[in-house]
Amino acid sequence: MANSQQQREPTRAGVLAAARKVAEILPATPLIPFDIGNAKVWVKAECLQPIGAFKIRGAWHRLSAMDESERESGVVAVSSGNHAQGVAWAARRLGMAATIVMPSDAPPIKLGRTRELGAEVVTYDRMTENREEIAQALAAEKRATYVHAFGDPWVIEGQGSAGIEVLAQLAEQGAPPPTRILACCGGGGLSAGLALACPDAEIVPVEPEGWDDVCRSIETGEIQSIGDNPPLTACDALQTFRTSPINFAVLKERCPYGLRVSEQEVREAQRFAFAELRLVLEPGGAVALAAALSGKARLDGTTVIMLTGGNVDPQQFCRSLWPA
Amino acid sequence: MANSQQQREPTRAGVLAAARKVAEILPATPLIPFDIGNAKVWVKAECLQPIGAFKIRGAWHRLSAMDESERESGVVAVSSGNHAQGVAWAARRLGMAATIVMPSDAPPIKLGRTRELGAEVVTYDRMTENREEIAQALAAEKRATYVHAFGDPWVIEGQGSAGIEVLAQLAEQGAPPPTRILACCGGGGLSAGLALACPDAEIVPVEPEGWDDVCRSIETGEIQSIGDNPPLTACDALQTFRTSPINFAVLKERCPYGLRVSEQEVREAQRFAFAELRLVLEPGGAVALAAALSGKARLDGTTVIMLTGGNVDPQQFCRSLWPA
Numbered sequence: 271m272a273n274s275q276q277q278r279e280p281t282r283a284g285v286l287a288a289a290r291k292v293a294e295i296l297p298a299t300p301l302i303p304f305d306i307g308n309a310k311v312w313v314k315a316e317c318l319q320p321i322g323a324f325k326i327r328g329a330w331h332r333l334s335a336m337d338e339s340e341r342e343s344g345v346v347a348v349s350s351g352n353h354a355q356g357v358a359w360a361a362r363r364l365g366m367a368a369t370i371v372m373p374s375d376a377p378p379i380k381l382g383r384t385r386e387l388g389a390e391v392v393t394y395d396r397m398t399e400n401r402e403e404i405a406q407a408l409a410a411e412k413r414a415t416y417v418h419a420f421g422d423p424w425v426i427e428g429q430g431s432a433g434i435e436v437l438a439q440l441a442e443q444g445a446p447p448p449t450r451i452l453a454c455c456g457g458g459g460l461s462a463g464l465a466l467a468c469p470d471a472e473i474v475p476v477e478p479e480g481w482d483d484v485c486r487s488i489e490t491g492e493i494q495s496i497g498d499n500p501p502l503t504a505c506d507a508l509q510t511f512r513t514s515p516i517n518f519a520v521l522k523e524r525c526p527y528g529l530r531v532s533e534q535e536v537r538e539a540q541r542f543a544f545a546e547l548r549l550v551l552e553p554g555g556a557v558a559l560a561a562a563l564s565g566k567a568r569l570d571g572t573t574v575i576m577l578t579g580g581n582v583d584p585q586q587f588c589r590s591l592w593p594a
Numbered sequence: 595m596a597n598s599q600q601q602r603e604p605t606r607a608g609v610l611a612a613a614r615k616v617a618e619i620l621p622a623t624p625l626i627p628f629d630i631g632n633a634k635v636w637v638k639a640e641c642l643q644p645i646g647a648f649k650i651r652g653a654w655h656r657l658s659a660m661d662e663s664e665r666e667s668g669v670v671a672v673s674s675g676n677h678a679q680g681v682a683w684a685a686r687r688l689g690m691a692a693t694i695v696m697p698s699d700a701p702p703i704k705l706g707r708t709r710e711l712g713a714e715v716v717t718y719d720r721m722t723e724n725r726e727e728i729a730q731a732l733a734a735e736k737r738a739t740y741v742h743a744f745g746d747p748w749v750i751e752g753q754g755s756a757g758i759e760v761l762a763q764l765a766e767q768g769a770p771p772p773t774r775i776l777a778c779c780g781g782g783g784l785s786a787g788l789a790l791a792c793p794d795a796e797i798v799p800v801e802p803e804g805w806d807d808v809c810r811s812i813e814t815g816e817i818q819s820i821g822d823n824p825p826l827t828a829c830d831a832l833q834t835f836r837t838s839p840i841n842f843a844v845l846k847e848r849c850p851y852g853l854r855v856s857e858q859e860v861r862e863a864q865r866f867a868f869a870e871l872r873l874v875l876e877p878g879g880a881v882a883l884a885a886a887l888s889g890k891a892r893l894d895g896t897t898v899i900m901l902t903g904g905n906v907d908p909q910q911f912c913r914s915l916w917p918a
Contacts (some may be wrong), residue, residue, distance in 0.1 A: 297626070315917060317872040318873075
């Protein structure tokens, strides 16, 4: 196996290869139809993955592509918790060491689960410390491979495997291929992967208000960053300051626009998922559904909504959604 | 089409026919693997059905088998809420009138949803009134077909379609066929259907403590009833006083034993489903999982656990599972 450190673009062939690899170890997550008003939509329930999030896909494609010497040196990653668990899960399965740099204010359930999966967790202060620098220094010290949460061709291709499942599942259910896919968006790994997987679909990244760097990047045609003092958001999984060039190269060609949703719209979507779909969604996993339910997203044709994660502290979930 | 009122036994051929009919309109619910200690088990997430419960299967098989004249006269059913929604859903799809007799203390969310599906709801007092008599009188008055919640061959066969999906899904995932299936049990419609669907599996009905008429019927070899003053239970869906002869004819041949779980074990299972599976379960939909998690069920071989329903009031759910 070739060393996996080469610089390259993510490709649809890579997404197809990722889909085959993922299918060997993970059953397809369900694609569930339901109605919003007169529109029939489909949700892809990635919250039902073993780690509760789609990130297991990219992590598995990335780590399983490493050669023997890379595997021996282990991996380092940065994540608020879902990529963390994906990398830890894949590393454990491959017998590799994993060190994950996580914000000290990450949800305790995500910190705990990443440790339970056998990873070493190093925490940092989200507002004052540079997580990339910490991770790069750790990777250099350990001679480990740094696995970026979204700006990595393998990771993008791995996330795209969800789109290959969607195509097969719509066909099985006798439905037309997707007109558009609404994707929860942090750094744009999933959005870029879906764009490669589904070349005929419109890809719509959805971000929390104030964390809309991908929306603004699409609107301006150049990568934009989140400024100082961004607003508080419950969407810990989507607090990304800027996308990467390899993601944006795909997104700028394939995303005519992005959408922004409010914290209240996110909570509404979480409540809807609980009561109507019987699914637990974390805030960051509910933004695409929020865009659909709020009326902000077009729903004509075949609309697929990615439900990307469900790792949430139950007490916090109850307190924020149904305060006594 | 022949009139569907004939007396007959449920059969495996009927289950296979039901599975084909169900597959035409409902995607298979996911079969999700995970580990309990060293045991690998599979959960069948029937809480992800459009009505949030497996009851849609039996209702669809029953109502879609009716001839024109039966359809014109509509249906009457008795249910605390899941069979109610199944019958209402199927009736709406077939353009039929549905009248559902429901206990006045049924969860408001179940009463509301049954009405939203277009059914007429008639309430009764669970402890003082005889629901069967009310329903039979209504059916006679309306010349409507009475659709029993479990003691009906079509309903049993329809519920069994879940077992046909399980067989196909285990095979797809390269797993051996089921050694046993743990089934949440009220009147025994699902358990009997699964027994017909999976002739080589041990079928284990699981009931709430004190509502163990099927367990006792299996143990004594004769149908037993719940006595006066049964204990309170959160499992509204499983408060059945006695099984029917056509169910017991199957169960007595195929169930070597049943299992009982406590209210606390049910809550633990609901918490586990939320945090580890990201699934919302109502108490009655969690008893089979409770049997597995509590150590009461054998888990060697291939164990499938039915998660049968997720229709629960969110505030009640939060209050009972994570009291402030």
